[in-house]
Amino acid sequence: MSARAKVNTMKQVIFDTDIGIDDAMALLFLHYAPDVEIRAIVTGFGNASIADTTRNALYMKERFGIDAPVFRGAGAPFGAALGEGYPDFVHGRNGLGDIDIADPAGKPDSLDAAQAIVDLVRDNPKQISIVAVGRMTNIAEALALDPQLPDHVGELIVMGGAFGFNGHRGNVSPVAEANIAGDPLAADIVFSSGMPTTIVGLDVTNETIMNSTYIDGLRRDAGDAGEFLHQISRYYLAFNERSTGRFECSTHDPSAVAYLLNPGMFETQQAAVRVVTEGIALGQTIWSAPDPNYFTSAWKDIPTCQICTGVDSEALLRLYRDTLLMAVQ
Numbered sequence: 404m405s406a407r408a409k410v411n412t413m414k415q416v417i418f419d420t421d422i423g424i425d426d427a428m429a430l431l432f433l434h435y436a437p438d439v440e441i442r443a444i445v446t447g448f449g450n451a452s453i454a455d456t457t458r459n460a461l462y463m464k465e466r467f468g469i470d471a472p473v474f475r476g477a478g479a480p481f482g483a484a485l486g487e488g489y490p491d492f493v494h495g496r497n498g499l500g501d502i503d504i505a506d507p508a509g510k511p512d513s514l515d516a517a518q519a520i521v522d523l524v525r526d527n528p529k530q531i532s533i534v535a536v537g538r539m540t541n542i543a544e545a546l547a548l549d550p551q552l553p554d555h556v557g558e559l560i561v562m563g564g565a566f567g568f569n570g571h572r573g574n575v576s577p578v579a580e581a582n583i584a585g586d587p588l589a590a591d592i593v594f595s596s597g598m599p600t601t602i603v604g605l606d607v608t609n610e611t612i613m614n615s616t617y618i619d620g621l622r623r624d625a626g627d628a629g630e631f632l633h634q635i636s637r638y639y640l641a642f643n644e645r646s647t648g649r650f651e652c653s654t655h656d657p658s659a660v661a662y663l664l665n666p667g668m669f670e671t672q673q674a675a676v677r678v679v680t681e682g683i684a685l686g687q688t689i690w691s692a693p694d695p696n697y698f699t700s701a702w703k704d705i706p707t708c709q710i711c712t713g714v715d716s717e718a719l720l721r722l723y724r725d726t727l728l729m730a731v732q
């Protein structure tokens with residue numbers, strides 16, 4: 404294949420993240436995937452404060468030589484959010500399992516994340532894949548800046564939500580998943596916007612489990628990337644062990660990257676998706692068949708998203724491991 408043809412097959416990605424232990428796993432997955440060019444890392448609050456998630460992005464960029472600018476994004480939600488503060492009991496106070504992190508030398512770009520999304524998409528119409536694994540706040544802000552954005556985005560892949568497939572419900576309330584519950588209004592705006600969107604929810608991310616043996620194997624075989632993943636995951640697996648009794652974790656954010664790299668591993672269906680923005684079901688994601696005849700206009704003329712309902716977990720774990728091993732090629 405010629406160099407020019409190879410460039411044309413590269414997936415150009417904006418990674419929108421609240422780094423975060425599983426976000427860090429996802430970022431390394433993108434970084435070592437041979438056919439991905441990370442065009443930007445945009446940060447948001449979520450697993451930790453915006454200052455901490457931005458610092459974590461810069462730290463990973465420098466430690467792993469990730470050749471992409473970092474844009475600092477939203478520090479607070481659009482609308483009402485479920486809960487207060489940051490989930491340090493899941494990701495540690497620094498967002499990366501409280502391992503020692505040297506202060507990065509670099510700084511984020513001066514452009515705001517939402518503007519960076521608009522500019523990159525407008526400059527590369529239909530070419531940009533946005534992989535969003537935190538709150539939808541930056542994308543909702545980008546939509547406010549440029550309402551025509553949905554016509555120009557190549558695809559949006561979101562880790563978020565829970566629809567009840569495979570018996571999986573919410574992780575921060577009986578019905579709400581953390582990324583959506585952290586800014587329900589932003590998610591409702593994005594899912595109703597007509598942007599070509601695939602939602603990779605708990606329905607599938609809870610189906611793929613990284614256990615201790617699997618992560619030990621990455622540490623043994625994937626060089627510094629494997630060592631880093633092993634270190635940050637101690638805290639995450641211990642959190643899970645306290646709640647389920649098993650020293651393992653679900654594969655949340657890396658599953659969104661897996662969809663980008665190989666959508667054939669997932670079963671999907673088209674659906675209109677809305678998000679509950681108030682009351683006891685705050686943050687619940689609800690799907691409907693397109694164009695239903697309901698006694699409410701809330702579902703009328705809502706553009707559809709694609710939602711993931713099943714996954715080949717073994718293939719996903721193989722792809723993740725094979726890709727991480729590129730770190731030592």
Ligand code: BDR
Pocket residue numbers: 423424425426450493536537562574580581582655656
């Ligand atoms: C999602 O919430 C965050 O804690 C994780 O990084 C992931 O994006 C899972 O519900």
Ligand code: CA
Pocket residue numbers: 420421422423425426450536537656
């Ligand atoms: Ca995340």
